[in-house]
Amino acid sequence: xxxxxxxxxSEKVNFAQAVRRGLGRGQGLFFPSEIRPLEDIxxxxxxxxxxxxxxxxxxxxxxxxPDLDGVLKRAFTFPAPLAKVTDDVYALELFHGPxxxxxxxxxxxxxxxxQAVSGGxxxxxxxxxxxxxxxxxxxxxxxVEGIDVVILYPKGKIxxxxxxxxxxxxxxxxxxxxxxxxxxxxxxxxxxFDDEELKKAVGLNxxxxxNISRLLAQICYYFEAxxxxxxxxxxxxxxxxxxxxxGDVTAGxxxxxxxxxxxxxxxxxxxxxxxxxxxxxxxxxxxxTIPTLSNAMDVSRPNNWPRVEELFRVMNWNLSDxxxxxxxxxxxxxxxxxxxxxxxxxxxHGSIAWSVLSDTLAPDETGIFLCTAAPAKFKESxxxxxxxxxxxxxxxxxxxxxxxxxxxxxxxxxxxRKYLLxxx
Numbered sequence: 001x002x003x004x005x006x007x008x009x010s011e012k013v014n015f016a017q018a019v020r021r022g023l024g025r026g027q028g029l030f031f032p033s034e035i036r037p038l039e040d041i042x043x044x045x046x047x048x049x050x051x052x053x054x055x056x057x058x059x060x061x062x063x064x065x066p067d068l069d070g071v072l073k074r075a076f077t078f079p080a081p082l083a084k085v086t087d088d089v090y091a092l093e094l095f096h097g098p099x100x101x102x103x104x105x106x107x108x109x110x111x112x113x114x115q116a117v118s119g120g121x122x123x124x125x126x127x128x129x130x131x132x133x134x135x136x137x138x139x140x141x142x143x144v145e146g147i148d149v150v151i152l153y154p155k156g157k158i159x160x161x162x163x164x165x166x167x168x169x170x171x172x173x174x175x176x177x178x179x180x181x182x183x184x185x186x187x188x189x190x191x192x193f194d195d196e197e198l199k200k201a202v203g204l205n206x207x208x209x210x211n212i213s214r215l216l217a218q219i220c221y222y223f224e225a226x227x228x229x230x231x232x233x234x235x236x237x238x239x240x241x242x243x244x245x246x247g248d249v250t251a252g253x254x255x256x257x258x259x260x261x262x263x264x265x266x267x268x269x270x271x272x273x274x275x276x277x278x279x280x281x282x283x284x285x286x287x288x289t290i291p292t293l294s295n296a297m298d299v300s301r302p303n304n305w306p307r308v309e310e311l312f313r314v315m316n317w318n319l320s321d322x323x324x325x326x327x328x329x330x331x332x333x334x335x336x337x338x339x340x341x342x343x344x345x346x347x348x349h350g351s352i353a354w355s356v357l358s359d360t361l362a363p364d365e366t367g368i369f370l371c372t373a374a375p376a377k378f379k380e381s382x383x384x385x386x387x388x389x390x391x392x393x394x395x396x397x398x399x400x401x402x403x404x405x406x407x408x409x410x411x412x413x414x415x416x417r418k419y420l421l422x423x424x
Contacts, residue, residue, distance in 0.1 A: 001061050003030040003212060006310050015064045016117035019110070019213045022206035023193045029303070030212050031310050032060060037259040045227040050076055052227070053220035059258065060216060065116055075108040080221045082228035082368070085344045089357065089367045092225040099165055100374035100395055102248065103136030105221060106214030111140035113213045114205070118146065124202040124420065125149040126192055128185035129166075130244055131158045131296035132373055137207040138166035138173045149207075150420060151175045152185040155408060158295050161377055161396050168402035175406040176419070181289040183301050184411035186245075191413050192420065202420050210247075210303050218251030223260055225368050233366040238323075240266035240357035240369040242349040243275065244297035246304035248370065253311050263365060266323045268356035270294045270348075273326035275305065279319060293329050293381055294348040296373070325356035333385045340386050346371055347378040 003018045005011035007028030013021065018030040038044060038059055044052055050072045058068060065071060078098075083091045097104025114123065125147060127137055134151045141149050151166065155177035167175040178185050189206060192198060207214070226237060239262060241249040249267055256262045269276055270292040278284050286300040312319055327335065332348045335355035339346045346354065350371035357367045375382045379390050392400060409415045 001064055002033040004033055005029070006031050006306050015061055015212070019113055019117055019211060020123070020205060022204075022211050023190070027190045027193060029210055029307055031307055035254070035257045035314070037257075041259050041261070044223065049080070049220070049224050052223055056220055056223060056258065057216055065113060067116065071109065071112040071116065075112050075217070076105065076220075078104070080105075080224050082225055083344065085339070085342055085354075088233075088361065088365070089354070089369070090225075090229070091344060091346070091350065091354070091371050092221070092368050093371050094221060095371060095374040095377075097136070098395060099132070099135035099139050100377055100393065101132035101136060102218070102221075102370065102372040103132045104140075106217045106247075107133070107136030107140040107207065109217035110137075110207055110211060110213040111144065114147070115144065120146065122203045123147045123205050125205050125207050126152075126189055126420065127207040128152045128182060128189045129158075130154070130182040130298055131162045132377075133207070134175070135162065135166035138169055138175075141207075142169050142173055143171060147172065148202075149173045152178050152188060152416075154182050154185060155179055157181065157291055157298065159378055159380065161379060161392075161400065162295075163404060163406075164399045164402060165377075165396065167404045167406045168399050170405050176416075177406045177408045178411050179409070180411040182298055183289050186299075186301070186303060188411060188413060188416050192416065195417070198417060198420060204420075215247055215251050215254065215304075215307075218248060219255045219258070222252050222255035222262075226260055226262075229366065229368075234261070236263040236362075236365040237261070238264050238266060238357065238361060238365050238367045240268055240353040240367060242294065242297055242353040242370060242372055243267050243269050244272075244299040244302065246275070246302040246308060248372070250304045250307045250311070253308065257311060257315055264321060264323060266325070266353070266357050266360060268353045268369075269324070269326045270297045270332065270352060271326060271328050272298055272300050274300050275302065276324040276326045279322060279324050292348075293332050293378075294352055296349055297352070323356075323360050325359060327352045327355050331355060336382070336385050345375050345382070345386065345388075345390075347373055347375040347382055349373060
């Protein structure tokens with residue numbers, strides 16, 4: 001698999017190099033040089049998740065991961081069920097992994113892939129999280145020999161249970177509560193990858209959705225969702241994706257580019273609506289990040305958007321074909337209550353995806369909205385808004401009373417650099 005740097009197309013790498021580097025020169029994202037359509041989609045849809053995923057990823061990777069089947073069997077150990085909400089709307093539940101969020105698919109695949117291509121060299125994973133990435137990455141790499149993990153997150157801007165899930169591990173997992181926003185955390189990660197001396201000193205890598213391995217893994221559950229649809233509901237399928245850093249929708253669009261017969265995609269954001277405003281006006285005008293109920297989507301400068309634009313350029317698609325919408329906190333609460341009346345309990349992120357989907361779904365279409373986290377991860381909000389008392393699943397209950405082990409500092413590059421160079 002050959003990939004090129006979107007910012008500097010002269011920089012070309014293979015899959016192993018892209019996984020190990022994370023970002024290219026000038027903080028450029030790596031993008032596949034070729035996207036080949038898959039053969040016999042109907043037969044592919046009849047396979048089980050792991051078998052199908054192996055065929056999808058081999059279409060990209062060739063023989064670069066010889067043990068791809070084993071990697072996927074170890075990574076994808078949980079289902080992604082499709083739940084019927086109404087006759088024409090389904091919820092894709094991506095929260096049945098160990099950290100109860102969709103990031104488990106990408107995080108676990110990346111951990112397996114990175115081990116396979118690391119060559120035994122020491123690696124430091126540096127990543128920023130707005131809530132769920134941190135837990136998925138921390139648990140995927142916890143205890144892995146030769147790999148240290150440093151996770152930055154905005155202090156006080158993720159839920160208490162989200163924080164407990166990945167800030168209580170210790171060992172090779174270090175967490176930093178940054179006095180700022182997710183965008184501040186993300187900017188620090190980007191700055192680190194521009195420091196060649198630091199990169200070599202600590203073996204720097206990133207597990208954000210900027211890493212191509214995570215995106216490839218996420219392609220697979222779009223096929224899994226489609227495969228679970230009744231055959232009479234497959235003619236005009238619409239995916240609605242709650243969007244923050246835009247890795248998830250990038251993966252869905254790559255699935256379409258590979259041949260998955262998706263009619264259209266809905267981009268659903270919260271009040272941090274840089275992309276919906278851009279699609280409407282043609283002007284890229286990020287604003288200050290606004291804290292919301294759907295904190296994992298509190299991103300004003302989405303890292304993966306250049307990949308979306310590159311894919312549309314390569315495929316000769318038109319950005320105007322994307323449907324988009326933004327939902328504020330009041331609208332999010334209303335959507336959660338409406339879903340409860342329909343018999344489905346959703347947390348804020350999935351509810352936003354459902355809300356924008358419901359507003360735009362045509363009578364002859366079938367909609368699938370992505371539920372990216374378990375409602376219990378947002379127990380305080382869900383209990384208050386829906387007037388209920390959600391039970392905590394074991395993954396959360398076991399850590400609810402544990403001590404948070406995070407360090408804390410301002411969004412300072414000098415402080416982060418010293419922190420990364422610290423040898424314990």
